[in-house]
Structures are given as structure tokens and as C-alpha cells.
Amino acid sequence: MRGIAGIGARFRAHPVATAIELGSFLTCFLLLFATVAAVASGPPTGAVTGDRLWLVVIAAGGVFVLFWTLVVPLYERLL
Numbered sequence: 001m002r003g004i005a006g007i008g009a010r011f012r013a014h015p016v017a018t019a020i021e022l023g024s025f026l027t028c029f030l031l032l033f034a035t036v037a038a039v040a041s042g043p044p045t046g047a048v049t050g051d052r053l054w055l056v057v058i059a060a061g062g063v064f065v066l067f068w069t070l071v072v073p074l075y076e077r078l079l
Helices: 003-013 015-040 052-078
Strands: none
16 A cells, blocks of 8 residues: 555554654654755854754754664564
8 A cells, every 4th residue: 555545554553663664754854954954054163053053963863873773673672
């Protein structure tokens, strides 16, 4: 099944895995736009107040990587 019905069927069959995959997709989508906005705003200057968008992109990307390298494998092993 494809489309919304397919997503609904997958969610009913595997709710945690589907939520993780959809959350990851949305995170990547938002990180893409945030990265483009940060690049458009110019290079980081080292001032915390002026570089908040760069800090958000770096922190969100780091948390996303840690999630996939630590939390997801632990969850799969503890199933």
C-alpha cells in the first residue's frame, strides 16, 4: 500500500518504528531548510547572539546522529 493508507497500515503494524521513521524524515526536512537559512545568513562570527541559527542546526544535527547511533540500536536490542 502506498500513500496515507499505507502509512496508516504500517503504523498499526509497527507503531514505534513508523513514528521513528516519520520523525526522522521530518527532522531531516527541517534541518535542510535550517541549514539553507543558516548558509544564507552568512558564516558564523563567533558571537552567540548572532549565530543562534548555526547553533540550532549543529545541535539538532548532533542530537539526530546520537539518536540513530545510540538510542535506536539499544531499542532494537532490547525488543
